[in-house]
Amino acid sequence: MGTRRGQFITVEGIEGAGKSTCMRVLTELAAEQGIELLQTREPGGTELGEALRALLLGHRHDGMGDDTELLLMFAARAEHIHRVIGPALERGQWVLCDRFTDATYAYQGYGRGIARGRIRILEEWVQGELRPDLTILLDLPVEQGLERAGRRSEPDRFEREAQAFFERVRHGYLAMANADTGRYRVVDASRELEQVSNDIRQQLRAFIGAIDA
Numbered sequence: 001m002g003t004r005r006g007q008f009i010t011v012e013g014i015e016g017a018g019k020s021t022c023m024r025v026l027t028e029l030a031a032e033q034g035i036e037l038l039q040t041r042e043p044g045g046t047e048l049g050e051a052l053r054a055l056l057l058g059h060r061h062d063g064m065g066d067d068t069e070l071l072l073m074f075a076a077r078a079e080h081i082h083r084v085i086g087p088a089l090e091r092g093q094w095v096l097c098d099r100f101t102d103a104t105y106a107y108q109g110y111g112r113g114i115a116r117g118r119i120r121i122l123e124e125w126v127q128g129e130l131r132p133d134l135t136i137l138l139d140l141p142v143e144q145g146l147e148r149a150g151r152r153s154e155p156d157r158f159e160r161e162a163q164a165f166f167e168r169v170r171h172g173y174l175a176m177a178n179a180d181t182g183r184y185r186v187v188d189a190s191r192e193l194e195q196v197s198n199d200i201r202q203q204l205r206a207f208i209g210a211i212d213a
Contacts, residue, residue, distance in 0.1 A: 004092050005089055005090065005092065006088060006089040006090075006091065006092050006093045006094045006095060007089075007094045007095075007133045007134070007207075007211065008085070008089060008094075008095050008097070008130070008131075008132045008133050008134075009026065009037070009094065009095070009096050009097070009132065009133065009134045009135070009136070009204075009207075010096075010097045010098075010099065010100040010102065010132040010134070010135045010136070011023055011026070011096070011097070011098055011099070011135075011136050011138065012099060012100075012102050012103060012106070012135055012136070012137045012138070012173060013137060013138035013139065013140075013145075013173070013189060014140070014142060014145045014166050014169055014170055014173070015145050015146060015148075015149040015158070015159050015166065016140070016144065016145030016146060016147065016148030016149035016150075016152070017138035017139070017140055017145055017189045018138055018148075018189050018193075018196060019098050019099070019138060020098075021193065021196070021197070022136060022138055022187075022196075022200055023039060023096060023098055025197045025200045025201060026096055026136070026200060026204055027039060027096065029200075029201050029204050029205070030094065030096075030204065030208075033208055035094055035208070036093065036094065037094050037095070037096040038084075038088050038093050038094065038095045038096065039096050039097075039098075040080070040084055040085070040095065040096070040097050040098070041097060041098035041099065042073075042076065042077060042080060042097060042098065042099045042100055042103065043056055043057075043072075043073055043076040043077070044076065044080070045076075045079075045080040045083075045084050045085070045097075046076075046079045046080055046083050046084060048076065048079045049076040049077075049079050049080050052072050052075060052076040053076065055072065056069065056072055056073065056076075056157065057156040057157050057158065058156070058157060059156075059157055061157075062157060064157075066108065066112045066113075066114055067114070069108060069112070070104065070108045070112075070114055070118075070119065070122070071122075073104050073108065074104070074122045074123075074126050077100075077101065077104075077126055077127075078126045081126065081127060081130060085097070085130070086130070089130075097132075100132060100135075101119075101123050101127065102132075102135060102137075102173070102176060104119055104123075105119055105172060105176060106169045106170075106172040106173045106176070107158065107169055109172060110168045110169055110171060110172025110173075110175075111161070111165050111166075111168050111169040111172070131183075132183060133183070133207075134183060134185065134203075134204075134207050135177075135183050135184050135185070136185050136187060136200060136203060137173055137174075137177050137184055137185065137186045137187065138187050138189035138196075139170070139173065139174065139186050139187065139188060139189055139190075140188070140189040140190040141190060142163055142166040142167050142170055143163065144190055145166070145189075146159070146163065146166065174186070185203040185207075187199045187200060187203065
C-alpha cells in the first residue's frame with residue numbers, strides 16, 4: 001500500500017484578519033493530534049518565490065500592470081508547487097499555506113477586475129488537479145482589518161489600495177466561500193482573539209475527525 005497523500009490546508013483573509021495567529025493555532029492543535037504541518041506562504045515559499053514576493057509587495061514597481069502582477073503570482077506558485085507543496089503532499093505530509101489561489105481570485109479577480117476565466121486557465125495549467133482540502137477564511141469588516149494592519153507595519157504595495165478595493169476583495173472571498181461550503185470554513189475574525197482561536201480549533205478538529213471517520 002502506498003503512502004497516503006497529505007492534506008492541504010490554506011488560510012485566507014484580507015489584511016489584518018489575523019492569518020499569522022490562525023497559522024500558529026492550527027499548527028499547535030495539529031501537533032497535539034500527532035500531525036506535523038509544513039508551514040509555507042504565498043507569494044513565497046521558495047527562494048524564487050520570496051524574490052517574487054519582494055517585487056510584488058514592495059514599492060519599487062508601483063504601477064505594475066495587472067496582468068504582470070497576475071503572472072508573477074502564478075510564476076511563484078508554479079515553483080512553490082514544484083519544489084515544496086507537491087513533494088510534501090506526495091510524502092504524506094500535511095501542508096499549511098498562508099494564502100493560495102483563492103487570494104488570486106479575490107485580489108486580482110474581484111479586486112483588480114481581471115476576468116476570473118483567465119485566472120482559471122492559469123490555475124488549471126499550473127496546478128492541474130491540486131486544490132486545498134480545507135480553507136479557513138478569516139472574515140472581518142474591511143475598516144477594522146485595515147486599522148489592525150496599520151498598527152502592525154508600514155503598508156505594502158497592496159495595503160496602499162483604497163478601501164473600495166478591499167471591499168471587493170472581501171466580497172470575492174465570501175462569494176467563493178458561499179459557492180464551495182464543502183471546502184471553506186468562514187471564521188468571524190472581528191471577535192476577541194480567544195473566541196477566534198477557539199473557533200479555528202473547532203474547525204480543524206472537525207476536519208480531522210471527518211478524515212479519520
